[in-house]
Amino acid sequence: MSPFVFWPALVLSLVLSVFLATTPQREVMWAAATVLAWTVPVALAWKRWVQRPAVWIARVATGAIFAMLVGVVQAWWPRTDVFIHYSNCAAPRAETFWPLAFTWACGLGLMTFTLWGSAFQWRQTLLPRVRTIAWWLVGLAWTAACAFVLSRNLAPGVLGTSLLALAKLGAAALAVAALIGLPLWWGTRGGRKAEAQTREDFAKLAPDERERLIDLIDTTARRGEYRLMYRPVAEGAAGDPIARVGGDPLSAPGETWPVDAAGHPALFLLQVPLEGTAHPVWRDRVLSVYLDEHEHALVVRCHARSDELQPMPAPPGPKLAPCAVMPLAIPPNEVPAGDDEGDGEWPDADWFFERMPELKAALGSATAHPDRLLGMLITGDTRGHAYIASDLIIVGGYPALIQGVHGATCPDCGQPMRFLMQFGDVTEDFALGDAGAGYVYGCDAHPQRLEAFSDCY
Secondary structure, three states: OOHHHHHHHHHHHHHHHHHHHOOOOHHHHHHHHHHHHHHHHHHHHHHHHHOOOOHHHHHHHHHHHHHHHHHHHHHHOOOOOOOEEEEOOEEEEEOOOHHHHHHHHHHHHHHHHHHHOOOOOHHHHHOOOHHHHHHHHHHHHHHHHHHHHHHHHOOHHHHHHHHHHHHHHHHHHHHHHHHHHHHHHHHOHHHHHHHHHHHHHHHHOOHHHHHHHHHHHHHHHOOOOOEEEEEEOOOOOOOOOOOEEOOOOEEOOOOOOOEOOOOOEOEEEEEEEOOOOOOHHHOOEEEEEEEEOOOOEEEEEEEEOOOOOEEOOOOOOOOOOOEOEEEEEEOOOOOOOOOOOOOOOOOOHHHHHHHOHHHHHHHHOOOOOHHHHHHHHHHOOOOOOOOOHHHOEEEOOOOOOOOOOOOOEOOOOOOEOEEEEEEOOOOOOOOOOOOOEEEEEEOOOOOOOEEEEEEOO
């Protein structure tokens, strides 16, 4: 179970528990307080000591909160003044029906999570399953109940007050958008113009000229120590025979597909040779990275590069579309992550130009914006020039960290592990959280010992 689904569902349950605990209905108040009291301790204890997926806790909590919302709507069922506010010092006045709409939407979402235990996919409603039938029946009954309450309590005054509140909210949103958007649009005119001009300059470059510039980066870096940046190649072009993103990984004879404790197969992400690492023990090895989608943990394997490696077909289930990549040698970063001077030095345009003055001169002859052209040249993406290390596949050097230092140590010898590679959102079909990145470390003395981390903002 992904924490990006479980924890938001848990937080939503707690927020709604607090909301319901303020209702005048005593039974709902005590039920909400009970959920609020037991959910967090049980979830934390289960994740900490049992170390198993805790989705059932979130499903029980959301189911309990949905039952409380049903109780609230049931209490509204016989009334005709749900949207009327009474005061001792003034005449009754009409309120809006938006609390009912909010209750309906929250109830539908909580019921969905209770049944499916994951982010809801609309295509699941078309599958002939018991849960699908239950979802439709409960969803329609819930919608009908809320619609009945609305129909019994809707009056011209309520409708007018509700539409007026919506208009005020929309006007406020438009005003805020204008206050933020107009200065932003005005201030980025120069950048948009430079971007458009760079795209034109990039389109004018012949394929042979693009390859010459890429080769200039690669050959210059290989004159000394270097690390490798794997970049996507044009559709239909041949990529590295070993490195790949998605598709089927290469494996040693007899190797089996990694699965979790429940037997669910991991998702293959990428595979790269470790040529760009400084220590010779890694240079003839191949690293494969998988994702355990239920635990949201990275699974890594490393084996010697040889002719015996063969494609290992993926088992039935989700699979990333294959993407060809090619290595590009770049100078190594000299500043280790965690030092006071930097965080591993992300390879932006200035980073390249400082180490390769001839590259800036070559790009400057083709465009007035060499920094932007370099980004398009490396990524092959003319939609934007910006790129950062956490979006790329980089082998060797030091990690470009998003969070703190990982401090990976070998369980056999207790020595710090060497940083091997990092990668970001390698395809449009996959994301490691909010602009996340994966990091892999290994022990020089025990190459079979590997450790992987994933961080995000």
